[in-house]
Amino acid sequence: MIDKMLDSKVAGWVDDRTHLIRYIRFHLIDYPTPKNLNYWYAFGSIALLILVLQIVTGVFLAMDYKPSAILSGGGFSVAFDSVERIMRDVNDGWLIRYMHAVGASAFFFVIYLHMARGMYYGSYKKPREFLWMMGVFILIFMQAIVFFGYLLPWGQMSFWGATVITNIIGAIPFVGDWLLQLVRGGFSVGDPTLNRFFALHFLFPVLLGIVVLWHVMALHVVHSNNPVGVEASEKNIIPFHPYYTVKDLFGIGVFLIIFCWFVFYHPTGFGLMIETDNFNPANSMRTPADISPVWYLTPWYEILRSVPNKLLGIAGMALAYVCLFLLPWLDRSPVRSARYRPVYRSLLLIFFVSIVVLGYCGHHPVTPMLTVVGRTASVIYFSFFVLLPFIHKFEKTKPLPEDI
Amino acid sequence: MKDKTRRDFLYTAASGAGAVGTLAAVEPFMRALQPAADTLAASTTEFNVSTVAPGELKTVAWRGQPVFVLHRTPEMLKDLHGHDDLLRDPMSHAVPEVQAEWMKTDEQRVTRSIKPEYLVLSAVCTHLGCIPGFEPTPGQEAWGNIVPPDWPGGFHCACHGSNYDLSGRVFNHVPAPHNLHVVPYKYIHDTTILIG
Numbered sequence: 001m002i003d004k005m006l007d008s009k010v011a012g013w014v015d016d017r018t019h020l021i022r023y024i025r026f027h028l029i030d031y032p033t034p035k036n037l038n039y040w041y042a043f044g045s046i047a048l049l050i051l052v053l054q055i056v057t058g059v060f061l062a063m064d065y066k067p068s069a070i071l072s073g074g075g076f077s078v079a080f081d082s083v084e085r086i087m088r089d090v091n092d093g094w095l096i097r098y099m100h101a102v103g104a105s106a107f108f109f110v111i112y113l114h115m116a117r118g119m120y121y122g123s124y125k126k127p128r129e130f131l132w133m134m135g136v137f138i139l140i141f142m143q144a145i146v147f148f149g150y151l152l153p154w155g156q157m158s159f160w161g162a163t164v165i166t167n168i169i170g171a172i173p174f175v176g177d178w179l180l181q182l183v184r185g186g187f188s189v190g191d192p193t194l195n196r197f198f199a200l201h202f203l204f205p206v207l208l209g210i211v212v213l214w215h216v217m218a219l220h221v222v223h224s225n226n227p228v229g230v231e232a233s234e235k236n237i238i239p240f241h242p243y244y245t246v247k248d249l250f251g252i253g254v255f256l257i258i259f260c261w262f263v264f265y266h267p268t269g270f271g272l273m274i275e276t277d278n279f280n281p282a283n284s285m286r287t288p289a290d291i292s293p294v295w296y297l298t299p300w301y302e303i304l305r306s307v308p309n310k311l312l313g314i315a316g317m318a319l320a321y322v323c324l325f326l327l328p329w330l331d332r333s334p335v336r337s338a339r340y341r342p343v344y345r346s347l348l349l350i351f352f353v354s355i356v357v358l359g360y361c362g363h364h365p366v367t368p369m370l371t372v373v374g375r376t377a378s379v380i381y382f383s384f385f386v387l388l389p390f391i392h393k394f395e396k397t398k399p400l401p402e403d404i
Numbered sequence: 405m406k407d408k409t410r411r412d413f414l415y416t417a418a419s420g421a422g423a424v425g426t427l428a429a430v431e432p433f434m435r436a437l438q439p440a441a442d443t444l445a446a447s448t449t450e451f452n453v454s455t456v457a458p459g460e461l462k463t464v465a466w467r468g469q470p471v472f473v474l475h476r477t478p479e480m481l482k483d484l485h486g487h488d489d490l491l492r493d494p495m496s497h498a499v500p501e502v503q504a505e506w507m508k509t510d511e512q513r514v515t516r517s518i519k520p521e522y523l524v525l526s527a528v529c530t531h532l533g534c535i536p537g538f539e540p541t542p543g544q545e546a547w548g549n550i551v552p553p554d555w556p557g558g559f560h561c562a563c564h565g566s567n568y569d570l571s572g573r574v575f576n577h578v579p580a581p582h583n584l585h586v587v588p589y590k591y592i593h594d595t596t597i598l599i600g
């Protein structure tokens with residue numbers, strides 16, 4: 001059917017003038033893939049689907065949302081009221097908003113798994129270094145986008161989360177104060193902040209979409225790695241369509257079942273995806289007893305919190321991202337997949353655990369006990385990157401197969 | 405040859421002018437992001453401190469940000485002494501924001517207020533801007549282990565666990581770098597202050 005459509009006269013006419021059909025064939029149909037990709041490779045397609053969902057639901061929400069912190073007749077703010085209006089009065093507004101909120105969490109969940117897969121199978125190594133760095137950039141970009149978005153409901157967590165995070169910018173030496181006012185548009189987070197964050201929350205996802213397209217196009221230059229990590233020979237290469245279109249669609253189906261379960265039964269994600277305190281309108285005179293960011297930001301937040309010094313804490317958090325960027329150069333082993341690298345494999349699994357532990361600590365209020373745990377996990381996080389350049393010297397890798 | 409250097413020169417000059425022009429065009433956008441005139445318009449807040457009962461803490465809004473007004477009892481004032489070793493900057497010297505012109509004597513640097521009993525300080529944690537909680541009684545009994553065992557009474561910021569004493573002086577080994585900032589204020593009447 002698809003072949004027939006792409007071979008039709010109309011398609012040919014368009015292709016002669018735009019190369020559109022050629023692009024479709026190149027990226028979605030003929031794209032040569034190793035035949036041994038497992039379901040871990042479906043997360044890229046799933047993430048793409050979520051991006052589209054976020055943009056569609058976001059545009060619809062923007063039609064009813066009002067970015068104003070001015071007090072409304074009811075004593076709350078215009079923004080807070082407009083979100084409640086979406087929830088109660090706009091037809092199916094609740095559904096669209098919950099899809100958007102759960103979608104944000106789903107996006108991060110899927111991206112983290114996508115990255116974990118890349119680390120496990122060594123997909124960041126030559127020639128895919130740039131692809132990996134684009135990915136880390138996309139992660140940071142996504143975190144900026146959710147940070148803008150989380151302010152919009154103008155609840156307690158919105159307000160105090162934005163206050164704390166913008167203050168991080170203010171701590172940058174020399175230009176901090178200037179930059180802080182530039183971001184906030186005032187002495188503190190307020191109406192001007194909300195307005196500009198809304199504008200940026202609308203713009204940035206569009207830019208993200210462009211970067212993501214570039215990420216996919218770059219992948220199609222260097223081609224997919226595979227679980228074995230060696231180049232596949234000609235006979236083990238299959239076209240993307242129908243083999244992986246179908247496999248990815250199955251993955252998407254499973255994902256959507258879980259996604260819908262959350263949207264319909266646990267839209268706040270047990271207080272993790274929309275924090276309970278955010279159902280209280282923002283109050284600049286009172287910080288909630290326990291403020292912590294949404295779950296997908298907590299590991300980075302915990303690194304910040306582990307260092308008992310403002311500037312060093314921020315530097316630590318920045319370094320955590322820098323390490324990810326440098327991963328392709330820190331790891332010097334010629335073998336890609338962790339399947340054949342026992343030492344790397346153990347270290348990597350410990351590294352994954354440290355991130356989960358960091359996330360757990362970052363989500364809970366500080367206690368002496370959790371501080372120790374959080375600091376230990378931070379040390380493990382960085383130790384992974386410190387050890388990485390040396391392990392190839394003593395690691396006895398398992399023999400690699402000739403072909404996949 | 406001569407033609408070539410002439411071209412190189414023109415090329416450099418033109419792209420240089422283009423770059424300068426582009427940079428200049430960025431400037432108005434940067435300015436537009438800075439706080440607008442109405443946001444900046446200085447504002448002041450009047451407050452009658454006699455409405456705060458001894459031992460009580462009130463939070464006043466000034467420029468959209470909270471200011472603590474604490475009525476300290478004589479015991480609280482006495483308790484300000486004797487824990488200097490716990491503090492990072494007991495005499496408030498570190499940065500201009502933690503000091504004021506009227507802080508002349510050592511005693512004023514300890515009490516950090518014009519009238520010792522009425523402490524007026526910015527309520528914004530110098531770490532990342534949360535508002536600390538008020539935990540005045542000494543020891544851990546009332547607050548549990550979120551405060552250190554030798555807690556002299558003060559403010560605890562739950563966000564990342566910073567501690568300040570009852571003069572807003574920051575403890576050692578916490579994320580907050582400085583004492584709570586002093587806000588500009590003066591007494592315009594025996595019990596009325598003007599903040600700002």
Ligand code: FES
Pocket residue numbers: 529530531532533534561562563564565566579580
């Ligand atoms: S904001 Fe108070 S400790 Fe971080």
